[in-house]
Amino acid sequence: MARILLVICGGIAAYKALELIRRLREKGHEVPAILTEAATRFVTPLSVGALSNAPVLTDLFDLDREREIGHIRLARAADIVVVAPATADIMARMATGRADDLATAALLATGAPILLAPAMNPHMWAHPATARNVARLVADGVRLVGPEAGEMAERGEAGIGRLAEPAAILAAIEDILAPDRRLEGRHVVVTSGPTHEAIDPVRYIANRSSGKQGHAIAAAAARAGARVTLVSGPVTIPTPPGVTLRAVESARDMLAAVEAALPADIAVMAAAVADWHVEAAAQKLKKTASGPPALTLSENPDILATISRSASRPRLVVGFAAETENVIAHARAKLARKGCDWILANDVSAGVFGEAENTVHLITADRVEDWPRLSKEDVGARLVNRIAETLAD
Ligand SMILES: Cc1cc2nc3c(=O)[nH]c(=O)nc-3n(C[C@H](O)[C@H](O)[C@H](O)COP(=O)(O)O)c2cc1C
Missing domain, CATH: 3.40.50.1950 (Flavin prenyltransferase-like)
Known part of the structure; x- marks a missing residue:
């Protein structure tokens, strides 16, 4: 008191x-x-x-x-x-x-x-x-x-x-x-926000991620004493204090920035990364009489899987799964498929993007923790607490 x-x-x-x-x-x-x-x-x-x-x-x-x-x-x-x-x-x-x-x-x-x-x-x-x-x-x-x-x-x-x-x-x-310094001496890489995939020099495809959850995790890790590299797509929220920002646009930029930030002890991949990019036009596409242009999509690199399998893999790799149905089953499958250690799964059917709160499940190889509805700050603090407990074991 x-x-x-x-x-x-x-x-x-x-x-x-x-x-x-x-x-x-x-x-x-x-x-x-x-x-x-x-x-x-x-x-x-x-x-x-x-x-x-x-x-x-x-x-x-x-x-x-x-x-x-x-x-x-x-x-x-x-x-x-x-x-x-x-x-x-x-x-x-x-x-x-x-x-x-x-x-x-x-x-x-x-x-x-x-x-x-x-x-x-x-x-x-x-x-x-x-x-x-x-x-x-x-x-x-x-x-x-x-x-x-x-x-x-x-x-x-x-x-x-x-x-x-x-x-x-x-x-x-x-x-x-009562400062918590349990991550002192650790390097944490966090990805956050959406990616922007260019269609041409002025247009892009994006998604509704605000970056609030990833930024809150970065802030909590910094408060716990970690050195934090925050690799973020374009967002309008401020960079948390004590965090080094690497601002990126596309998924390919994001992967390059994460790889450049390694080695790290912990990676938390909270960004909403586009699955595809567009074969971008070098000049602004013009409206023509022959109708709208066809966009050719190509697969983006899978950042979570790439980092989970990289030679300089962090000790703990945490991914996010935004699901609209069968949240836990899909997240479990994703954990196995990507080769990461934990997945924070959230049900986005109720609208999470841009909201202040989040309901998540922490899925590890052997268990599922159902967390109550929390502010995104509290989700960040709770995740950092679980990370600190695990690294102390
Ligand atoms: C309706 C109203 C709302 C105000 N809201 C703010 C505010 O949100 N932030 C702020 O810095 N000043 C705000 N002000 C101006 C402060 O009330 C004013 O600067 C006052 O001198 C502050 O005194 P204090 O710093 O001693 O509390 C507002 C004034 C009014 C009339």
């Missing part, structure tokens, strides 16, 4: 701090909170206090509160200070060492690690001033979780700026409080 000082700022995502408090309390943590003046416009100290059952402070100059629990003592007694949501404004004030309200005074006074979960409009996040402040804070040792890509509260706005999901914030907090 830890004492987590939660600073809530004045952003539209402030309501999600309530869900975070609930989850932290479920884990047995103590969660005193500070609301900025602006935060009180979005959530009330009453609802925060009702969920946290701990002190909620808003005013630096509240004499009664200050006598009861001084802001310096509050800051010093925390095991970690979490700012969620962190506004552009508080990051600017932190980056310049301001202490003009209770939140920034506590952030300046604490000796505990600080975790920021930024949330703002994508234009605010992309602004050079914000980027400068974030870089300054990271250089000062502040940790970040998110922001994530997605739809904004403002209608029609999308981009990077959404508050990280409570589960991801929780995982980041737990990682700071």
Whole structure:
């Protein structure tokens, strides 16, 4: 159990701090909170206090509160200070060492690690001033979780700026409080995302993979101390911290990048690799009176099978099987056919591509583990945990 000082700022995502408090309390943590003046416009100290059952402070100059629990003592007694949501404004004030309200005074006074979960409009996040402040804070040792890509509260706005999901914030907090370094000294290669198979210089065939699952696995492996090479097809999500990205387009590029990344201890092949490529035209195909062109498809290399049988095969090779029926039987057959060690099989008939959650089965040579429906971050953490257990045997 830890004492987590939660600073809530004045952003539209402030309501999600309530869900975070609930989850932290479920884990047995103590969660005193500070609301900025602006935060009180979005959530009330009453609802925060009702969920946290701990002190909620808003005013630096509240004499009664200050006598009861001084802001310096509050800051010093925390095991970690979490700012969620962190506004552009508080990051600017932190980056310049301001202490003009209770939140920034506590952030300046604490000796505990600080975790920021930024949330703002994508234009605010992309602004050079914000980027400068974030870089300054990271250089000062502040940790970040998110922001994530997605739809904004403002209608029609999308981009990077959404508050990280409570589960991801929780995982980041737990990682700071008790870092798991079981993959220290290991090299993990993860593939992620779709592949793009060119038809001509401007057109391509792709699939609906978002890369969320592969990226979450890469992030979890990096958190566990591994050196991670993430070979990713074109995606719109950010590269997880501490991961080396090799950006590729086609399946053939992906195989070459994976082979170049070897040797590795572990390979997790989570990318949705196209089975075929097109005999691409050198020039843009023109619309003609004789009708649409015929596309000639050729087989792509099988990355999972190639790596599983390569001379520099990693000790543990994990594949993915997206199935729409007979999930386990098909995945078992795939395990044998490809020569990999494990398959994570998911039923994609219910729509998994681009979703935040996943229901998977871990299939090994001798057993099947049915995992509950989990966030893709939790699937990543659970897989990395199983990998660490297996390598320790
Ligand atoms: C409706 C509304 C939504 C806002 N949402 C955000 C947001 O998501 N992120 C952000 O950085 N600022 C947002 N702001 C601006 C902040 O509230 C403003 O910068 C404020 O000074 C932040 O104060 P604080 O950092 O002390 O909490 C929003 C303002 C309004 C009126």
